[in-house]
Amino acid sequence: QIENLWNKLTSNEPFQYFFLDDELNKQYQEEKRTGNLALFFTILAISIACLGLLGLVSYSIARRTKEIGVRKIMGSDPWSIVLLLSSETITLIAIASLIAWPLAWFYLKNWLTDFAYRIHLNPLVFILTTFLVILISVGTILWQTYRAALRNPAEALRYE
Incomplete structure (x- = not known):
C-alpha cells in the first residue's frame, strides 16, 4: 500500500525502504564485535592475573614459612595468619585500582563520545x-x- 502511494507521488524514483532497527543493528555491529572481543580478552587477562597472584602468594608463603611457624607456636589464630598474609596483597590491589580508575574513566569518556545514545x-x-x-x-x-x-x-621449624 505504501509502495503504491509512493509510485503515484513520484514517477521516476524507485521505492526503497528499510527497517530502522535493522539499520541501528548494522550501525552498532562493530561495537558488538568489539564488546565480545573485549569480554574474551578480559576473561583471559583475569585468568592470567589470578595465576600470577597465586604464584605471588605461594612465593610469599614460602618466604615467610618460618614466621608462620613461630606465630603458630606463639598461639596465633589461623585466621589472623590468613589476614596477615592476605593484607599486603589486598593493599596492592587497592593501590592498583586507584591508579586504574582515572585511566579507565578517561578511556570510557572518550569511547562513549562516539555514540549518539550514551550512558x-x-x-x-x-x-x-x-x-x-x-x-x-x-x-x-x-x-x-x-x-x-x-x-x-x-615442619617449618624442623631445621632451625
Whole structure:
C-alpha cells in the first residue's frame, strides 16, 4: 500500500525502504564485535592475573614459612595468619585500582563520545569493580594462605 502511494507521488524514483532497527543493528555491529572481543580478552587477562597472584602468594608463603611457624607456636589464630598474609596483597590491589580508575574513566569518556545514545559514567561502577576484583583475589589466595596457616609448625621449624 505504501509502495503504491509512493509510485503515484513520484514517477521516476524507485521505492526503497528499510527497517530502522535493522539499520541501528548494522550501525552498532562493530561495537558488538568489539564488546565480545573485549569480554574474551578480559576473561583471559583475569585468568592470567589470578595465576600470577597465586604464584605471588605461594612465593610469599614460602618466604615467610618460618614466621608462620613461630606465630603458630606463639598461639596465633589461623585466621589472623590468613589476614596477615592476605593484607599486603589486598593493599596492592587497592593501590592498583586507584591508579586504574582515572585511566579507565578517561578511556570510557572518550569511547562513549562516539555514540549518539550514551550512558553517564557512575563512580559506583568503579567501586563495585574494585570490590569484585578484591573478592576474586581473596578467593584466589584464601585457600593457599589458609593451608599455610593450618600447616604443622614443626615442619617449618624442623631445621632451625
